[in-house]
Amino acid sequence: MKDKRILTGEELVVKIGKLSVGGDNPPLMIAGPCAVESRQQVMETALALKEIGVDLLRGGVFKPRTSPYTFQGLGLKGLEYLKEAGEKIGTPIITEVMDQRNLEAVVEYSDVIQIGSRNMYNYPLLKEVGEISKPILLKRGMSAYIKEWIMAAEYIAAYGNRNIILCERGIRTFEVYTRNTLDLAAVPIMKSETGLPIIVDPSHGTGRRELILPMAKGALACGADGLMIEAHIDPKNALSDGQQSLTIEEFNKLTLELKNCGFLKKV
Numbered sequence: 001m002k003d004k005r006i007l008t009g010e011e012l013v014v015k016i017g018k019l020s021v022g023g024d025n026p027p028l029m030i031a032g033p034c035a036v037e038s039r040q041q042v043m044e045t046a047l048a049l050k051e052i053g054v055d056l057l058r059g060g061v062f063k064p065r066t067s068p069y070t071f072q073g074l075g076l077k078g079l080e081y082l083k084e085a086g087e088k089i090g091t092p093i094i095t096e097v098m099d100q101r102n103l104e105a106v107v108e109y110s111d112v113i114q115i116g117s118r119n120m121y122n123y124p125l126l127k128e129v130g131e132i133s134k135p136i137l138l139k140r141g142m143s144a145y146i147k148e149w150i151m152a153a154e155y156i157a158a159y160g161n162r163n164i165i166l167c168e169r170g171i172r173t174f175e176v177y178t179r180n181t182l183d184l185a186a187v188p189i190m191k192s193e194t195g196l197p198i199i200v201d202p203s204h205g206t207g208r209r210e211l212i213l214p215m216a217k218g219a220l221a222c223g224a225d226g227l228m229i230e231a232h233i234d235p236k237n238a239l240s241d242g243q244q245s246l247t248i249e250e251f252n253k254l255t256l257e258l259k260n261c262g263f264l265k266k267v
């Protein structure tokens with residue numbers, strides 16, 4: 001199988017504007033709220049994160065929620081707010097696309113296109129994002145074998161787009177103490193199998209605020225090329241994933257600790 005693959009393990013570096021991810025580049029720090037909830041919320045968050053230092057601003061506008069009765073995201077309006085906030089702080093943005101019908105808009109507004117865990121198996125969507133040239137963040141399906149995740153990346157590459165960043169976000173196991181089981185062994189495995197940069201999302205990977213810092217350190221120690229962390233100005237009142245979102249102060253502490261440990265550069 002490997003001899004037929006485009007992603008053979010040869011190291012690839014992905015560019016996001018002026019940023020480079022993978023290889024010897026410093027870890028990419030992605031942070032922001034689970035969901036864009038209002039213009040003010042995303043703007044306030046962005047300004048606070050800018051002070052601390054963040055490479056990419058995240059925020060979901062099309063939210064894959066388990067219940068149809070919970071907040072589904074602000075849609076295109078949210079995309080405008082996220083872009084405005086990113087421009088204000090001079091940082092590229094990332095958001096998830098779930099439906100091909102919104103791809104054009106997401107490609108127009110967002111610097112990186114996220115394929116969420118639930119869509120890792122959505123082969124028509126993978127083919128579509130294979131036909132664009134913007135960087136794709138491909139999250140691991142929550143029940144995906146490494147082999148299936150490799151082939152999902154291969155779909156995107158096969159359709160022409162090699163600007164792929166992988167994201168380990170935890171898998172379902174028998175253990176329910178944490179929201180998911182964060183599979184850090186996937187980091188070196190995926191790097192050597194595909195050569196693609198890989199980041200880790202300890203927020204969805206654990207679902208618990210107090211575990212974000214230790215798992216972030218673990219991820220970087222395993223060779224992850226970056227982190228994606230949910231941070232919110234008021235987690236208690238967040239419309240989604242408040243329990244795993246760091247406050248701005250906690251995100252600041254995490255950044256300082258990663259600097260003290262030598263994982264991030266002190267500026």
Ligand code: PEP
Nearest residue numbers: 060116117118139169204
């Ligand atoms: C997200 O990052 O917003 C998200 C929904 O994560 P996942 O697809 O990993 O569940």
Ligand code: MN
Nearest residue numbers: 034230240241
């Ligand atoms: Mn979330």
